[in-house]
Amino acid sequence: MGARTGQQFLEGLRRNPPTLYIDGERVEDATTHPKTRNIARSIAGLYDLQFDPQWRDVLTFEENGERYGTSFLVPRSKDDLRRRGDMHKAWADYSLGFMGRTPDYLNVNLMAAALATDYFNQCEGSGEEGSGRNFGENMRRYYEFVREGDLCLTHALTNPQVNRAKMASEMPDPYIALGVVRETEEGVIVRGARMMATLPIADEILIFPSTVLKENADKSQYAMAFAVPTNAPGVYFQCREPFDQGRDVEDHPLASRFDEQDAFVIFDDVLVPWERVFLLYDVKLANQAYGRTGAVLHMAHQVVCGKIAKTEALLGVAQSIVNTIGSGQFQHVQQKVSEFIVTLEIMKALRVAAEEGAAPNEYGVMTPARGPLDAARNYYPQVYPKLNELIQLLGASGIIMMPTKADREGPLGAQIAKYLQAGNASAEERLKLFRLAWDMTLSSFGARQNLYEKHFFGDPVRMASALYEVYNKEPYVERVQQFLARRSEPQGVAADD
Numbered sequence: 394m395g396a397r398t399g400q401q402f403l404e405g406l407r408r409n410p411p412t413l414y415i416d417g418e419r420v421e422d423a424t425t426h427p428k429t430r431n432i433a434r435s436i437a438g439l440y441d442l443q444f445d446p447q448w449r450d451v452l453t454f455e456e457n458g459e460r461y462g463t464s465f466l467v468p469r470s471k472d473d474l475r476r477r478g479d480m481h482k483a484w485a486d487y488s489l490g491f492m493g494r495t496p497d498y499l500n501v502n503l504m505a506a507a508l509a510t511d512y513f514n515q516c517e518g519s520g521e522e523g524s525g526r527n528f529g530e531n532m533r534r535y536y537e538f539v540r541e542g543d544l545c546l547t548h549a550l551t552n553p554q555v556n557r558a559k560m561a562s563e564m565p566d567p568y569i570a571l572g573v574v575r576e577t578e579e580g581v582i583v584r585g586a587r588m589m590a591t592l593p594i595a596d597e598i599l600i601f602p603s604t605v606l607k608e609n610a611d612k613s614q615y616a617m618a619f620a621v622p623t624n625a626p627g628v629y630f631q632c633r634e635p636f637d638q639g640r641d642v643e644d645h646p647l648a649s650r651f652d653e654q655d656a657f658v659i660f661d662d663v664l665v666p667w668e669r670v671f672l673l674y675d676v677k678l679a680n681q682a683y684g685r686t687g688a689v690l691h692m693a694h695q696v697v698c699g700k701i702a703k704t705e706a707l708l709g710v711a712q713s714i715v716n717t718i719g720s721g722q723f724q725h726v727q728q729k730v731s732e733f734i735v736t737l738e739i740m741k742a743l744r745v746a747a748e749e750g751a752a753p754n755e756y757g758v759m760t761p762a763r764g765p766l767d768a769a770r771n772y773y774p775q776v777y778p779k780l781n782e783l784i785q786l787l788g789a790s791g792i793i794m795m796p797t798k799a800d801r802e803g804p805l806g807a808q809i810a811k812y813l814q815a816g817n818a819s820a821e822e823r824l825k826l827f828r829l830a831w832d833m834t835l836s837s838f839g840a841r842q843n844l845y846e847k848h849f850f851g852d853p854v855r856m857a858s859a860l861y862e863v864y865n866k867e868p869y870v871e872r873v874q875q876f877l878a879r880r881s882e883p884q885g886v887a888a889d890d
């Protein structure tokens with residue numbers, strides 16, 4: 394089938410409704426439920442963009458007479474990567490970068506994993522090709538299935554936060570962490586939970602191994618990779634309290650449209666058919682899967698493009714605040730805005746460096762360079778809270794003294810129009826801008842963004858440790874050693890020789 398329209402995405406959700414629970418109730422239809430319909434429409438809007446003549450050639454590509462989303466493209470050249478980067482950026486711009494888990498994030502995960510068939514086939518238990526139990530083939534076919542249907546995926550990597558001092562096998566119940574209960578002719582039965590799945594308003598859930606599995610043994614029931622529909626029998630998504638309170642977009646410009654939700658995922662003896670199993674029991678393969686297949690780098694490429702969009706939006710809001718309240722002549726204000734500029738330029742440079750430094754991996758996939766992407770994923774979580782603070786410092790009371798649309802239209806409307814106007818804008822324009830600044834940084838939606846930026850790609854402490862471990866520091870140690878050993882300056886040829 395190939396690229397879907399928004400309408401087709403919504404029809405898919407109605408046909409196969411994800412098993413969502415919000416506020417103690419089952420969401421029967423995520424496309425009409427008051428707490429999920431707006432995000433469902435926003436995702437539909439992303440799919441529709443694929444058919445917008447202005448965006449079609451960026452967001453889709455043609456293969457064998459069919460058009461597919463560009464995030465399914467297997468990059469073979471740096472140009473392919475740049476093209477895909479433009480796609481990530483365009484989808485991110487749609488929400489000003491405030492939806493992190495647009496479907497392209499997991500599409501590139503699948504693409505990289507699908508090309509690494511040999512990686513999954515090393516796993517003991519991977520059967521003959523055509524048997525339905527060949528894990529590499531399963532991975533490839535699953536990618537094709539998702540690409541053909543242009544499906545929307547959510548994913549969950551981490552176990553419940555019961556006791557981080559213990560291994561999954563040491564918990565009060567062996568199936569608190571998601572584990573395999575038994576095998577059957579049809580597949581494996583899994584039980585337990587995973588902590589976080591952003592964007593559960595999705596067609597499928599991907600359970601992928603993460604680098605965080607701590608088990609002493611080589612084999613573990615907790616090591617696995619698979620995918621099932623979000624309405625598979627026994628799968629339940631417990632959503633967090635929604636930020637979309639049904640308010641007008643003028644009042645909650647982001648939360649009313651882009652609350653991508655986060656859910657706790659329960660697997661109550663779920664049957665995973667063999668053809669949906671990609672990896673089983675092997676702790677080492679599980680722990681290295683993201684790194685060795687290259688998937689994490691493609692996802693980090695999506696991330697860096699999305700963070701460029703987000704930083705551009707923050708810069709736009711910061712400067713708009715300055716323009717609106719006329720504070721641009723103060724040096725410290727200029728310095729504050731320049732911090733957004735520096736961050737933006739760093740992120741843009743890291744994207745270019747990752748694309749320029751790309752090289753084919755062992756599976757022939759043009760893979761963005763690791764160094765700049767590791768730098769981006771370690772840098773942005775540190776700078777993001779600072780950017781939030783700067784918006785608050787620039788906007789000050791304006792970011793909280795914001796009568797609503799109803800207030801503006803109510804009995805005090807005339808007074809609001811008079812007293813809350815700006816030097817260069819009406820009260821309505823000014824309040825719309827400040828409401829956006831508030832929703833970015835201060836509302837419950839904005840506060841969740843702050844937490845998201847710190848954690849969505851892993852624990853910042855362990856990410857920094859991982860960078861420390863993999864980064865080749867030796868040449869620099871060597872250079873310093875050579876410098877220290879040099880007792881006199883090398884003598885050049887004398888000028889008069």
Ligand SMILES: Cc1cc2c(cc1C)N(C[C@H](O)[C@H](O)[C@H](O)COP(=O)(O)OP(=O)(O)OC[C@H]1O[C@@H](n3cnc4c(N)ncnc43)[C@H](O)[C@@H]1O)c1[nH]c(=O)[nH]c(=O)c1N2
Pocket residue numbers: 494548549550551554557588589590591592655841844845848849850851852854855
């Ligand atoms: C808003 C949002 C959205 C998402 C996600 C998070 C958030 C906040 N995540 C989860 C994300 O992957 C996860 O938060 C990070 O990997 C960190 O893991 P924990 O939250 O379990 O912290 P964890 O419980 O591991 O850490 C808590 C504290 O203990 C410390 N700590 C724990 N173990 C440690 C160790 N071994 N060494 C050193 N310090 C240790 C940490 O440094 C931290 O301070 C997610 N995931 C996912 O799979 N799919 C998703 O869609 C999302 N979405």
Ligand SMILES: O=C(O)Cc1ccc(O)cc1
Pocket residue numbers: 550602603604605683684689692849850851
């Ligand atoms: O676990 C990892 O190795 C990388 C990773 C982190 C977050 C995520 O969403 C996907 C992959």
